[in-house]
Amino acid sequence: MSAQNSAELAKTFEPAGLEAKWYAHWEQNGLFRPERPDAAPFTIVNPPPNVTGSLHIGHALDNTLQDVVIRYERLRGKDALWVVGTDHAGIATQMVVERQMEAKQDKRTNYTREQFIEKVWEWKHESGGTITGQLRRLGCSMDWSREQFTMDPHFTKAVVKVFVDLHQKGLIYRDKRLVNWDPKLKTAISDLEVETRETQGGFWHFKYPLADGVHRDDGLDYIEVATTRPETMLADMCVAVHPEDERYKSVIGKDILQPLTGRRFKVVADEHADPELGSGAVKITPGHDFNDFEVGKRAGIKAGDMLNMFDAEAKVVQTSDGLVPDEFIGMDRFDARKLVVERMKEAGFLIPHITKDKEGNEIAADFEPRTIQTPFGDRGGVVIEPWLTDQWYVDAEKLAVAPLEAVRSGAVEIVPKTWEKTFFNWMENIQPWCVSRQLWWGHRIPAWYAEDGEIYVAESVEEAQALAGNKSLTRDSDVLDTWFSSALWPFATLGWPDEPAAQPPFVSSEVETPASGISTTLDANGSGKSLLAKHYPNDLLVSGFDILFFWDARMMMMGQAMTGQNPWKRLYLHGLVRAADGAKMSKSKGNVVDPLLLIDKYGADALRFFMCAMESQGRDVKMDEKRVEGYRNFATKLWNAARFCQSNGITGSTSVAAPVATSAVNKWIIGEVVETLGALDQAMADLRFDAAANTVYHFVWDQFCDWYIELVKGNFDEETKAVAGWVLDQILVMLHPFMPFVTEELWHALGSRDGELIVAAWPAPEASVDAEAKREVEWLIALVSALRTAKNELGIAPGARLEAYLPEPSTQTRAIIEANPAAIERLARLTAIRFEAAPAGAAMQIGAGDANLIVPLEGVIDITAEKARLEKALAVSLKEAKALEGRLSNASFVEKAKPEAVEKARADHAMHAAEAERLAAALKRLG
Template identity: 50%
Template structure:
């Protein structure tokens, strides 16, 4: 006998262990079945399950479970990313707490500690994914630094280098002064900072008393200026183009150049060009052949190494500048501004709020820094990837994300792949004493190449840098399958069927997998890219610790069960929109699970269990045919929704059918039959009940795997842990389905409309009234007679009779097909008071709608208010308008 309630804490771990130990998640490369492949976006090995993971992993698991049930050979590839800077930071902090320093212990000893940490603590998120119910093929789990993937990384690096697509270059990078490494754009976050805009006066050479005023937020970098740029069409400075100004403090002569980068409408229209410390200035310098001296070192302290020899007494202050050497950038800023003020070279200072890039982990402003790094020729690799999306070899869902992909890929810059870290794939390059570089798969290969070059053995030093983690994760779709070996897995599961990910890493990960996959495999890495939105709180606000609105998926699972969280996510995940998740919604969908469990208990109490002998095609009663036909339509709707990645429509279709059609209507219609004498009709209704309940369990399994699996074996549909491999439901043949649909849908609509009218009129449940049908056909009256017991019981009606002539006063009326159904209420409730109540409510709804409409009509509000506030206002307006329509209909139902 089923327990009174479903206990997720007791059931979920047991079932998951059963699935995993029985190999239910495993793919089979030898199987002739059509493959279905999803590559997990590998979570950081340092990570813990957050609500964003819960979204993307639930979606992937729904797709995998559904395709597995369809008979596909499903591989959901698990694995984790070594997360270079994040992991190094974690271990460094742990060591610091023990009084140890990375640099003091040396690289080998430090890496030994990292591997130990990974072995002990690195599996947290994979354990948590199991708690969510994720059916990954765990024995195939990979790690971006395991031996096989490391071999693939070396192979790709060496191959790209030999093809001229990977090279060393001196360019600007995002430099984190705390971690002393280049970082990717994804590791940079812009923060609003209140600062100043300093207008500085640069003396024009040869014209005493004339100055060119430049505006800057970074006076400390002026020591590295190599030009001032003005717009070619700016008449104010036309006579200065080609001439020079004197750089204050250093005394260096720097040219005035004409470049369209300078905006005449912004600041003074003249821009200081500091190529080694600004990305835009770097490009200006390349166009004009300017020098690029660095004036800040790796610690973001002033260095004179590249400008010390150029200091001049003529117009400069060499002694002051030399005193800046070694100063922190912000201390230097204060000192420089103070000195320029003393010299009368500060025109004015304006308060200025602007966006400053910060390292997302170090929390300090990053520096654009000119360094020698390894780069991939992304422009060349991007072209086939762009073509693949243009020609539909890979399709984005929703399609509008293709425009984002194109925008990035068509304007792509060289990809900096080196990082000044210790944890990661060490770059497979070795340097001879004269600086000659040998790129090779192994040190032995490098030594052989050096021997061939020099004619003797020479000492080689390996490049100390490691590769950007996006480099190894770009190979994920094929390296995890055994490449560069030609494995059976590679032959069968590449390319993948779909990639599920967020829009924020389309460029960082999706695009790079496209580039690498096409280049090394000759084919795109996935056919579809499903892009989901962000998880926000129920008001549409972004979740953050500072707002206190972060939701912990594990806590939600503990409180409501994994099924409730997963179904909530499915119900809210539609194309092109963010997921507004609140605790109340998870609680509500737990109630959906309770409804299913209670329905199962009802079936059990009525002796209904799995019956393989039941043949839907032989069903003769309208009720059995109706529910079987409705199940067929639910299967079709849910399947189509999953095919289109419409998880919200899948959840909505399943919910409507299960809660509404099956639980609220079919079971209620079936009760008199089940309580009656044994016979053919009772046996048929029981057969239909169990058949459709089995269909429901299959239909819901992708989103609610635990409860459905538990009920599947408890009802005898199959052994424990077998639903996961049961076939996805297909339409069952139903005789005269249209007639059954017409009959029962009419009964449902009649009772539903009567219930709605009673609720709007505040008719107490204990009060019963007759239903008067005006204009009803003979067939309708016969139908009402056949279902009179259900109509009486569920519609709280004493009788159903035809009405000839005029309608009596004091009725509420609804229309069901050709008939007008009237409820005589004059003797039951005060209709005048009800009209007044409804009219007052209608007036309140109209007032609310008017207020919200005016708010949205205010362009200032729409442009200035937070996006989530505007969206919430629109939703409130729609709700108020819907309430007005409902109340109008209610008022129209009351006849005088």
């Protein structure tokens, strides 16, 4: 590795070329994890993106925040490890490969399972991992030398061991329960893969007759039930009523008939039935509805006895009692719906929905139109069917105990803390976790079945056979949910379950796995300790709140269950990136933002800084391209400041500690570095990314570029050159986690270095704030700022030279003025500040510190004309502000107008109110 030599900076900042150059240099030289055998570890793992994925704006936020943290800790001297890898994404990957086969008039079932999996691996090697290149474009400094894949042999070994161990402890079991079934993909899917859409449907009302001539107290011989899914009545098993509903108390426990099937079942009492909703009676189909499943269990119906009326494609099949009429068998579920309604109507059991036309005449319809919240599979694109199947489940309730205690005790900190309540609520009411999927691609479940029904769970077929004796075994064809394997990510990526084979002194040859060649036990960083021993538990997890339960909570469960430790000490949950109007981004809305296009346009540094500056704990990020452009301008501002310094003989510093300073302005800027560093470190400790970014931004733009350079311009003595070079170095180091590319380029342009900025030392000024110097410089800044504002308000040319009067200055203020005549004349454009009473006549007053300077205006502007202009403009602004205030105070406007119209009215009101305040202040200046 060789450090880059200094070079004259180009006039224009162009990020594209330097981004490609520096990323390749960092990665090729192993700088994302330099050898630091004795350093304290700091470890994070990336949420592994799907191997089929492409970088979206959510990835850009999530990975930017992680990279800021890891670069910050690396600069602080830690052995910073950012574990990177991709998820095998069972459903998504199998779909991609099957679509490619379909395009060639081929299909999966033309091959054996093993042949198809070979094709998936071929696809993975040729096309998988697009996203890893895109993460590099974002600047993510991950340890690519240890890139993981959830189907790597060492990872598969871990997955199998976890399944077997949990099964032996009774924490994984096989059960018959309802799952989200995708009839197109023909597999169970997780809640996260279900998206709810509004569809236009209906609410049908039917009569179910009471059996054996029984009548209700009101004389009726039937119970009215209503449903949005009439087809499911073919598998009804009871009717539920509320136990306190007076209308039905007399028939609870009585038999009732399902008209189409003739099936007899009971009227049961259950609080699930809401007396205020519809008729207060609910038909119960426990095999095809999640709520009904629970009602059925409470009514004493065992899962194994619940009726199933659909096959894997959601076509009607005969139920176990043989009572479904033959004409329905083989029908699609939605065709069956139409026929059920038709047959119930023909038999006189349909209760029509009565409405009235414009003339008041009654109109009868078969159903009441309803907007239905309907579950769809996000990949299959068809309506999800609750389906009763045998699946493998994790006893999540027991595994949730340790994570709950970890968060309650503070052993794991959730940031922001407001998410704790949601975490507790979900974990305390957690349901069994279905972990089996009906796919070919994935970790095959290590279970074997004997003909006698016995199941043998083992890490290999040999072990299973040993358990089974000479029985013939067939392996389970299902694979594990990808959330199961990714729940092991914090420790399986570090070599678990292999024993931590620490062998000091460090053995340089790595322990390799056949497929990936990555080290899975010994730490390649020179410590001689195992990776697991050194880097587990991890320090931090950065995650979107939307996978708190699907991934984060499950990592806590698995970490505690398999290692006895929490997977990490802190969990940071960020929001979503939304469109500019606050709407959720979606392809259907056409408001998706491609982060790669933003990088092409403005550079990765600008996008990264935007993400950090907008990431305020507990809030979503609203996309704002103008602000991304603004941060590109910020990078340009720094570039130009560095060019200016370079042109004045200022080079990089050779000292970590601050140089000796004697002038007030140099003492002041060193003190500003000290204060900025303190605020930045505190913000990073609190994971306040917005505060951290804005702290650096304010210091760079305002304190250094605007004021320090202005104050020292034309006076570059050796002390000032040393201080300016040192401060610029501190800026580059502090800004590097947020804007790594431009800072690395500037670092080398300012001088020959011993190493790269990415591994430089974090600032340690060994200096303090000089209160006297701070007071002096801030007084000058206040004076110049106030004068510039006043000139702008009164239409006075910025370069106009004026004089000021200060009759009775304090001792401190007089000393400041007498020490800085050149700066006051150059920046404030004051030819003199006289310590005497001002002459009579129009004047403006300027405040600075404890001083109130009087600046005569006679002969400078036409006082009368200026007053008239200001008064006229003030009247216009007040009128506009008042009109907008009236509109905004009108509840009808706020409630009924389009949100963007209300937002514009608020923005316009704020603008006019601020303008009125400014004009009033200008008038006041004129007396």
